[in-house]
Amino acid sequence: MPRIGVYICHCGENIAGAVNVEEVRKYAEKLPGVALARNYLFMCSDPGQELIKQDIRNGLIDRVVVAACTPRTHEPIFRKALENGGLNKYLLEMANIRDQDSWPHWHDKEGATEKAKRLVASAVAKAAFLEPLEDRFVEVAPASLVIGGGVSGMFAALDLANMGYKVYLVEKSPSVGGNMAKLDKTFPTNDCSACILTPIMVQVGTHPNIELLTYSEVESVEGSIGNFKVKVRKKQTYIDWDKCTGCGDCVNACPAKVPNEFNEGMDNRKAIYIEFPQAVPKRAVVDIEHCLSCAKRTIGTKPRIHSKTGEPILAPCEKACKTGACDRSREYNPEGEVIELNVGTIIVATGYKVMDKAPFKEYSPQSPNVITAMQLERILSATGPTEGHFHRPSDGEKPKTIAFISCVGSRDKRYHTYCSKVCCMYMLKEARLIKEKYPDTNIYIFFIDVRTGGKDFEEYYNYCRDLGIKMLRGRVGAVDELPGDRLRVRAYDVDLGAPVELEADLVVLATAIEPAPDLEELGRKLGITCGSEGFLKELHTKLYPVETPVKGIYIAGCAQGPKDIPESVSQARAASSAAAVPLTLGKVVVEPLISEVNQRKCTGCGTCVQLCPYSAIKLVEDRGRLRSRIDEALCAGCGVCAAACPSGVITLHGFTNAQIHAQIKALAC
Amino acid sequence: MSNVQVATGVINLSEGDPGLVDEIKELGGEELLECIQCAKCAAACPMVLAGFSFFNKRVIQAILLGLRDALLDDSSIWACQSCNRCTEVCPREVNPFEIIQAMRRVAIREFALPTLSIEGLKSLYDTGHAVYLAGAGSTRAKVGLPEKPYSTVANPKALKELQAVIRQTALADLGIIPMDESDVTETCEV
Numbered sequence: 054m055p056r057i058g059v060y061i062c063h064c065g066e067n068i069a070g071a072v073n074v075e076e077v078r079k080y081a082e083k084l085p086g087v088a089l090a091r092n093y094l095f096m097c098s099d100p101g102q103e104l105i106k107q108d109i110r111n112g113l114i115d116r117v118v119v120a121a122c123t124p125r126t127h128e129p130i131f132r133k134a135l136e137n138g139g140l141n142k143y144l145l146e147m148a149n150i151r152d153q154d155s156w157p158h159w160h161d162k163e164g165a166t167e168k169a170k171r172l173v174a175s176a177v178a179k180a181a182f183l184e185p186l187e188d189r190f191v192e193v194a195p196a197s198l199v200i201g202g203g204v205s206g207m208f209a210a211l212d213l214a215n216m217g218y219k220v221y222l223v224e225k226s227p228s229v230g231g232n233m234a235k236l237d238k239t240f241p242t243n244d245c246s247a248c249i250l251t252p253i254m255v256q257v258g259t260h261p262n263i264e265l266l267t268y269s270e271v272e273s274v275e276g277s278i279g280n281f282k283v284k285v286r287k288k289q290t291y292i293d294w295d296k297c298t299g300c301g302d303c304v305n306a307c308p309a310k311v312p313n314e315f316n317e318g319m320d321n322r323k324a325i326y327i328e329f330p331q332a333v334p335k336r337a338v339v340d341i342e343h344c345l346s347c348a349k350r351t352i353g354t355k356p357r358i359h360s361k362t363g364e365p366i367l368a369p370c371e372k373a374c375k376t377g378a379c380d381r382s383r384e385y386n387p388e389g390e391v392i393e394l395n396v397g398t399i400i401v402a403t404g405y406k407v408m409d410k411a412p413f414k415e416y417s418p419q420s421p422n423v424i425t426a427m428q429l430e431r432i433l434s435a436t437g438p439t440e441g442h443f444h445r446p447s448d449g450e451k452p453k454t455i456a457f458i459s460c461v462g463s464r465d466k467r468y469h470t471y472c473s474k475v476c477c478m479y480m481l482k483e484a485r486l487i488k489e490k491y492p493d494t495n496i497y498i499f500f501i502d503v504r505t506g507g508k509d510f511e512e513y514y515n516y517c518r519d520l521g522i523k524m525l526r527g528r529v530g531a532v533d534e535l536p537g538d539r540l541r542v543r544a545y546d547v548d549l550g551a552p553v554e555l556e557a558d559l560v561v562l563a564t565a566i567e568p569a570p571d572l573e574e575l576g577r578k579l580g581i582t583c584g585s586e587g588f589l590k591e592l593h594t595k596l597y598p599v600e601t602p603v604k605g606i607y608i609a610g611c612a613q614g615p616k617d618i619p620e621s622v623s624q625a626r627a628a629s630s631a632a633a634v635p636l637t638l639g640k641v642v643v644e645p646l647i648s649e650v651n652q653r654k655c656t657g658c659g660t661c662v663q664l665c666p667y668s669a670i671k672l673v674e675d676r677g678r679l680r681s682r683i684d685e686a687l688c689a690g691c692g693v694c695a696a697a698c699p700s701g702v703i704t705l706h707g708f709t710n711a712q713i714h715a716q717i718k719a720l721a722c
Numbered sequence: 723m724s725n726v727q728v729a730t731g732v733i734n735l736s737e738g739d740p741g742l743v744d745e746i747k748e749l750g751g752e753e754l755l756e757c758i759q760c761a762k763c764a765a766a767c768p769m770v771l772a773g774f775s776f777f778n779k780r781v782i783q784a785i786l787l788g789l790r791d792a793l794l795d796d797s798s799i800w801a802c803q804s805c806n807r808c809t810e811v812c813p814r815e816v817n818p819f820e821i822i823q824a825m826r827r828v829a830i831r832e833f834a835l836p837t838l839s840i841e842g843l844k845s846l847y848d849t850g851h852a853v854y855l856a857g858a859g860s861t862r863a864k865v866g867l868p869e870k871p872y873s874t875v876a877n878p879k880a881l882k883e884l885q886a887v888i889r890q891t892a893l894a895d896l897g898i899i900p901m902d903e904s905d906v907t908e909t910c911e912v
Contacts, residue, residue, distance in 0.1 A: 454736070495740060503758075519755050521743065523786060526759065546733070548759045548783040555735040 055181045056088035058114035059173060060105060062096035062121035064151055071155035071165040077120070080170045086181045088114050096121050102134040109138030116180045120148040120173045125602075126593055141185035143645070143707060148176035171720055178719035182712040186645040191686050193279035193397035193635050195219065200271055200575070203231020204250065204618060205610025205625040206402035207257045212629035213400075214262035218636050221394050222257065223285055224267045228332035229254050231404050235315065235427065237434040237441075239618055240482040241509040247436065251331045258333040268338060272391060274399070274578050275668055277689055278605025279641045281396050289389040291339035291352060292325075296378035299327060299335030303379050306369035311343045313438070317428045319446065320438035325370050325379070330436060337379070339370075341387070353384040398605045398632040401579065401589060402625060403572055405611035408462045408469075408564035416458065416532040416562060421446040422540060423532060423560045426457075426476070429483050443487065445559045447538045451491065452558035456542045457484060457498040458529045462565035464501070469565045471586050474615040476563040477504045481517045483561065488520045496522045497555060499529045499544055507617065525553070532560050566615040579606055588614045599628040605641075607632050646707035647688040648695050654702040655680040661694035661703060670694060738788030745828060746785050751821035756814045757782045763808035763818045774798040778808045778818035781825060794834040799825050830896060844899040850874025850884050 059081040063069035074092045081090040089108065093101045096119055108114045117140070119131050124147040132142035150169045158165040195218055199210040202224030210222045222229070233239070234254075236246035257263055272284040309324035316322075324343040327335060341352070347368040350356065356365035370379045407427040410418040417423050422445050424432075435441035445452045457480045462468040477500070484496045503524065505514040518524065526547040533541040535556065542555045568587040576583050580603045584590045589612050592600040599607045609628040610621040635641045650661075650670075657679040662670045669687035672679040683694070695705040704710075746754055757779075764770050764779040776784065776798035784793050793799065799822050808818035829835055842852040850873055859869035870876040874884055888894070889901055 497735065515756075518758070521740075521755070524759075525787075546783070546787070548761075549733070549780060549787070549789075551733050552731060553733045553735050553787075 055086045055116045055183075056114045057084075057086045057116040057118060057177055057180050058105065058108050059084075059087055059090040059118045059120065059177060060096050060101075061090065061092040061150070061169075061173070062101070062119065063092065063094045064096075064122060064155075065094065068121070068151050068155045068169075071159045071162055072150060072169045073162065073166040076166055077150075077169045077173060081118075081120075081173050081177065084174055084177045086116075087177060097127055097130055102130070102137075105131070105134045106138035109135065109140050115140065115144065116183055117145045118148060118173065118176045118180050119145065120150045120169065120176065122151040123149050126596065143186040144180075144183045146176045146180040146183065148172040174722075175716045175719040178715040179712045182709065182715055184706075184709075186706055188642045189645055189685060190640045191277075191279045191643050192640050193638065194281075194395045195636050195639070196221065196394070196396045197398045197400065197632050197636065198223065198271075198281070198283055198394060198396040199400045199402060201231070201402035201404055201569075201610070201612065202226070202229030202257070202265075202267065203402060203404040203610060203621075204233040204253070205404065205612075205621045205628075206231070206400070207253050208622050208625040209400045209402055209609050209629040209632070210263055211253070211256060211260065212626055213633055213636075214260045216629075216633050216636075218262065218633065220260075220263045221283075221285070221396065222263055222265050223269050223271055224265075225270050225288075226328060227268045227290070227336065227338045228328040228334065229257055229265065229267060230329070230331075230333070232407075232427075233618060234329065234331070235317070235430060235434070237430050237437075238482065238486060240478045241507065241513045243482070243486075247331060247434075251333075254331070254333040265334065266392075267334060271575065271578060274580075276687055277603075277643070277667075278635060279397050279643075280686055281394075281399055281605065283394045283396060283399070285392050285394060286388070287390045287392060289341070289385055289387050290336070291341060291344075291381075291385050292337050293378040293380065293383075294334070294336045296376045297336045298376055298378070299332070299337065300375070301327060301337075302373040302375065303337055303370035306373035308347065308369065309343050309345045311340060316431045316438045317425065319428055319431055339379075350381045352381050355382055397636050398607065399579070400607045400609055400625075400628045400632050401575070401581070401601075401612050402609040402628070403569040403575065403612045405615065406567045406569050408567050410461075410562050410564060412468070413461060413562065413564075415530065416461070416560065417534050417540065420532075420534050420540060420560075422452075422538060422558065423562065426479055426483060426561055426563045429561050430479075433483065433486055443491065445538075450558070452494065454495040454555070454557045455484075455487065455497070455559045455561060456529070456532075456540075456555055456557040457496070457561045457563060458532075458542075459498065459500045459563045460528065460565075461562040465565075469567065469586065471615070472504065473563075473566040474504070475566065475617050477502075478507070478510060478513070478617065480561070480563050481505070481514055481522070484522045485513075485517050485520060488517075488522055492520075497525060497542075497557075498522060499525050499527060499542070501526065501528050507619070527553075566611065569612065572612065579603060581606060581608075586614070588612065599624060599631050605632075605635060643686075644690065644707075646690040646705070647685060648683050648690065648692065648703050648705045650681050650683055650694075651702040651704070652680050652682070654700060656700055657681065658699060660697050660699060664693050664697050666691065666693065733787075733789060733792060735787055737791075739790045740788050742785055742788045742790050742828075746821060746824045749824035749827045751785075751817070751824035753814070753816045754782065754785065754821055757786070757816045757818075758814060759783060760813065762811050762813060763816075766807040766811045768803060768805060768807075769798065769801050772801065774801045778802075778822060782816070782818060782821055785821065785825065790828070793825060794829055794832055797836045799829065800836055800839050827892070830892065830898070833896070833898065835898070840898060843893065847885060847888055847893075847899055847901060850881055 061074050078090045078092045095101050136142040154168045197213050198221045199206045200223050210220045214220045233250050239246050269285050269287045272286045275282045303325050304323050307323035307325045310321040312318040313320050313322040315329050325339045327337050348366050350368035410425050431437035463473040505511050527544045529544045531543045540557045540560050546553045573583050581601045589608050591598050607628040609625040667687050667689050669684045670681050673682045692705045695703040761779050767777045769777040776796050802822045846852045874881040
């Protein structure tokens with residue numbers, strides 16, 4: 054007969070404010086198998102854990118139920134307490150009477166107390182069937198994968214590489230650099246973005262421990278901490294990167310014109326292109342969708358021979374290429390190449406995307422002089438479409454009056470409800486750069502709140518005000534196009550308490566920060582969910598900000614939510630140190646909460662093999678028959694196989710049929 | 723402001739005067755740009771309670787946007803009682819009262835001052851009091867006070883000095899009130 058100890062936590066007022074803890078304790082005391090029930094203000098505190106340890110040491114109990122908060126954060130703490138008390142740590146069951154009871158039912162004390170009783174009864178019923186389990190260890194592949202080559206990904210990769218670990222850095226664009234490479238200057242110090250970023254890019258490109266996989270995307274991820282098997286698709290560049298020197302001759306020769314993504318569509322690039330002049334690696338890529346196949350030179354065909362000269366007729370890019378990197382006779386597989394990596398840990402740093410202006414019909418997005426802040430960034434940048442000359446798009450004139458509109462798509466239930474966090478500062482920065490260079494420019498910034506919360510940010514804001522940049526509180530209602538490429542901005546100045554209008558030459562929309570495209574799909578591949586805003590969810594907002602629910606996978610930068618550069622870098626370096634821990638230890642503990650097949654009884658039907666999301670089950674020959682066998686290293690303990698097995702011969706340790714049935718039965722009565 | 727604006731109530735920022743900020747800074751409102759429109763000054767201002775449309779915070783915002791005409795068309799700035807509470811409570815050391823004073827200086831230059839102000843100025847020049855009730859003498863005597871207070875009114879020498887000072891100010895150039903020395907009599911009262 055098990056002797057179960059029940060420990061009910063007050064969690065200060067978190068639980069005790071809604072649940073009558075003493076009543077639950079009295080109820081628990083009478084449940085079958087319960088040897089004793091106690092309550093305490095903070096069970097997770099040292100004296101709280103001591104209660105459990107003492108009761109174990111005194112031989113009073115041999116199973117433990119803790120009714121408290123979430124096992125997500127606190128199960129390890131109580132398992133440790135059991136272990137220190139001298140009991141197998143898997144003889145613990147938690148009842149979540151905080152997140153799942155006192156918090157949602159705070160207004161109904163009686164109901165909350167009743168629910169707490171049920172949850173405790175259910176946990177006690179399961180606890181009676183708990184069995185001791187032994188931890189297992191897996192070897193850790195001494196390498197890490199970083200997804201995303203922006204400033205976060207690069208810092209994460211560099212830190213790990215400098216610690217001596219092999220790092221694969223996967224970036225979907227032809228070059229690393231990310232959004233930061235597009236910026237002109239960076240607040241709050243107004244460093245030139247390229248000047249501080251390109252040396253980092255070069256370090257990443259030349260570091261002996263970093264294998265740079267640009268123009269590549271993660272195809273699939275299998276396995277678990279220590280042994281992730283990752284398939285990466287290197288997209289087809291149609292250029293031999295081993296031979297390409299990045300001289301740009303082919304780019305000059307190409308006649309095709311395609312809107313330039315790097316310059317936010319403000320000018321054109323060629324169909325064969327190098328992403329930007331400071332690209333790392335500096336290699337050309339053929340955008341096959343827009344390639345004109347000049348001289349009928351489709352990829353993978355032999356060139357026609359000129360009837361008079363007898364020379365092969367080549368495409369301009371081929372002709373221009375001196376190294377033979379651009380060889381259109383070669384058979385290229387349009388699917389590219391899939392490579393397999395084996396890594397111990399993964400860092401996701403996929404960054405963000407700036408929202409487009411198109412959805413905002415009220416702001417005349419069709420006007421060339423209504424631009425996004427990122428487009429303005431490119432206009433201001435020395436590497437941008439105007440080489441840093443401040444021109445407005447419609448006629449190349451220098452704008453005299455500029456209106457900035459904040460929170461475009463942010464704090465807006467139709468688009469994104471969250472604050473995009475960096476817009477106030479980047480607007481001030483752009484306004485300041487313009488005002489410092491051209492003091493005669495009239496700049497109006499329409500705010501709904503000025504949020505300059507970072508270190509040195511308020512000082513930056515004050516400086517901008519002193520420059521004479523005008524701030525108006527009030528969301529702009531409309532931007533109308535007027536004859537002569539003028540724009541009329543209509544707003545209500547809350548501080549003046551009056552409707553205002555303004556004729557502007559250029560309107561800049563501070564559009565929202567959005568999750569990178571396909572982030573949700575990547576999350577699915579990795580087993581990490583996105584929050585309601587579409588950014589990847591960290592394990593715990595405060596205590597585990599770079600960890601995810603999947604052990605061994607960490608997040609950094611704007612993949613987690615809008616962030617500025619200093620914050621992104623800090624988080625990237627935090628993620629890299631977290632990701633280095635398993636690599637340093639060389640082996641990691643894996644919970645034994647995994648499935649096992651009773652080989653003797655398995656009929657070899659293969660149902661489980663098909664269903665296993667981790668490809669951990671295989672049919673193997675055993676005593677003349679095929680029977681399924683589970684690879685312990687790959688099993689994640691999801692339980693799909695155990696639930697589906699028609700013969701009921703798969704056991705999920707820690708969640709056996711007997712345990713689950715007892716738990717349900719106790720809940721139902 | 724154009725007539726259209728007056729009719730619709732919409733303020734056209736394009737017609738704002740970008741020079742107004744510097745003018746105010748020169749005329750005593752040096753800390754103008756420090757204002758972040760927190761409205762603490764407005765919470766302490768009796769003009770707000772009295773219902774005047776351009777009180778400290780709004781005056782500052784209007785100046786920042788260069789709305790010279792809007793401020794000159796409205797007599798609110800002359801309603802400031804100089805209680806100085808705004809300056810005492812301002813967390814940004816903007817000195818809102820000084821800004822209203824500076825705006826008054828702008829208004830005076832443009833002769834945009836209400837009749838009452840002219841009378842007050844004249845009274846100040848003539849008696850040393852912006853508001854002085856000449857007929858109060860007998861009432862004062864009844865309660866045991868001297869008919870004239872011990873100020874410039876009762877002290878022709880001091881009054882002369884005050885007038886000399888006023889003649890040194892911009893008021894003399896503007897000619898808003900008569901300042902001819904010969905006009906001044908020692909008994910001039912309103």
